[in-house]
Amino acid sequence: MALLLARRGIATTVLDRRTEPLQHPAAHVVNAPTLETWELAAPRLARVVADFSPPLEEITTIRWASELTDPIADLDIRGDDPQDLVRLRTLSPYLRSHVGQHQLMAELWAALEREPLVDLRLGAVVEEARATPDGTMEVLVAGGAEPLVSRFVVAADGANSVLRTRAGIELRGPVLAHMGSAFIHAPGLYAPDEVRPLLTWIYRPGFTGVMIAHADDHYVLMTIYLHPEQEIARSPRTYWERTVPQVLGRDDATIRSTGTWSMTSQLATRFRAGGLLLVGDAAHRFPHTGGFGLNSGVQDAENLAWKLEAVLDGAADESLLDTYEDERRPVIERFADYSVTNHFRLDEVTKPFGVSNASLL
Numbered sequence: 001m002a003l004l005l006a007r008r009g010i011a012t013t014v015l016d017r018r019t020e021p022l023q024h025p026a027a028h029v030v031n032a033p034t035l036e037t038w039e040l041a042a043p044r045l046a047r048v049v050a051d052f053s054p055p056l057e058e059i060t061t062i063r064w065a066s067e068l069t070d071p072i073a074d075l076d077i078r079g080d081d082p083q084d085l086v087r088l089r090t091l092s093p094y095l096r097s098h099v100g101q102h103q104l105m106a107e108l109w110a111a112l113e114r115e116p117l118v119d120l121r122l123g124a125v126v127e128e129a130r131a132t133p134d135g136t137m138e139v140l141v142a143g144g145a146e147p148l149v150s151r152f153v154v155a156a157d158g159a160n161s162v163l164r165t166r167a168g169i170e171l172r173g174p175v176l177a178h179m180g181s182a183f184i185h186a187p188g189l190y191a192p193d194e195v196r197p198l199l200t201w202i203y204r205p206g207f208t209g210v211m212i213a214h215a216d217d218h219y220v221l222m223t224i225y226l227h228p229e230q231e232i233a234r235s236p237r238t239y240w241e242r243t244v245p246q247v248l249g250r251d252d253a254t255i256r257s258t259g260t261w262s263m264t265s266q267l268a269t270r271f272r273a274g275g276l277l278l279v280g281d282a283a284h285r286f287p288h289t290g291g292f293g294l295n296s297g298v299q300d301a302e303n304l305a306w307k308l309e310a311v312l313d314g315a316a317d318e319s320l321l322d323t324y325e326d327e328r329r330p331v332i333e334r335f336a337d338y339s340v341t342n343h344f345r346l347d348e349v350t351k352p353f354g355v356s357n358a359s360l361l
Contacts (some may be wrong), residue, residue: 001154001279003041004288004305006117008357010312011297013148014112014126015141017157021109021179024257025100025220028212033343034298035094035347045111046094047133049104052215053097059213063197064349068211068249074195100214102183110290122287129153129276135284152275152308154327156297161282167273173266173336176287178342180260181222182240186253207247218256221247226259233260263287263343271325276353277304284332289346290339296332303328 002012030049039046053059056078064072078084088095112120125142132138132149139148156164164171190196200211209223221244225232232239236258245251266285271278280297304324310316 001156001301001305003045003111003115004037004301005308006115007041008305008309010197010309011117011119013119013121013150015121015126015139015148015153016109017125019123021102021105023102023216023234024181024259025102025212025214026261027101027104027294028098028214028290029295030097030099030104031291032088032092032094032096034056034295035097036092037298037302038081039093040302041062042111042115044114045107048107050094050097052099052103053134054215056095057326058196059098059198059259061195061197063200065197065200065202068189068200068202068247069086071200071279074197093157096255100218104294126157126162129163130166132276135275150275151312152277154304155276155282156280156301157282158281159281159285161278162183164268164278164282165274167276169273169278170267170269171264171285172269173264173285175262175264176340177224177263178226178228178260179222179263180225180236180258181220182237182244182258183214183256184219184221184240184244184248184253185256186248186250187217187220189219189248189250189253201346201349202247204247207243209247211247236260265340267332267336269326272321277321277324279304284337286336288339288344289342290335292335292339298336299331300324300328 002014005012030053035046035050038049060076060078062075062077062273064074066072109120111124112118124145126139127142128140129137130140130274134151136151137153139150139153141148153163155161155167157163196213198213198215201209202209207223209221212220212222214220221240228234237255240255240258244253244255264285267289268278268283271283279300281293283300286292286296304321305318307320307324311318311320
């Protein structure tokens, strides 16, 4: 959003509570339209991110397995027609990419730091954004820092958005599952001449989950849990130190980090409250079975940036900002439906094993 506004000559301040880039991967699917938007915002950023992605043939295999050394079945999502790839290349200069969020974040910050119209402030914990009598917004930052005053505030502060909560905007929709994950380094897990699946759905005694391949022999191992008192949530390091060797069939992997999160399908009841506008996970949350999270947030920013420019330049009335939700909500609802459907369609594959996502809700 900040980079898109900078292209329009609009200065912004970006407040990020982190002081170091995220090291535990979250989003990893970057669609072609996202890269197209980044090219508009910062051409160097788009090129760097596209170069991070492995070749297409290395990120199209989906595997089902009980033991990693004994796969049940592989699915190549490239399809059977080689002309499909030729056709795709006529639609966009980019293809779908696979780049971990831990790689993306540092490059996004670097792009902001190169942009003179963006004031990036790290370690800034935002507590509230509230309207003032003169029609501007006042942003309160923890630690006694001087409040910031702005015409508009864009809340891009994630699924547990403080700004959304302070504005009294609710999220509605079901919690589908609670997830635990480990980011691991396992060199040599696959031989050089072996297929290295992008996703491996694992069903074995004591563990059901998915393994996502990342750069430099890194992987994310993820599974469902049911209660916060389970070991995976209460003492995640202990759980994964025992579980990773069992799942991988080897004990030389290094656990880089662990985490927990809730998989939901939720939308904010409104995307705007006066001068506050919600984008990305602050406005909507999907299951990971679709790859729409990061990409939909970029689409939000693209939709909103030109409207903010028009209002700030006096070319349009502030009511133009209401069209942001009018246009984005139907798209977001479709993404949510597709992602939830994908989640439960996994049951079609695992039904012969007596495994069902529905039974875990």
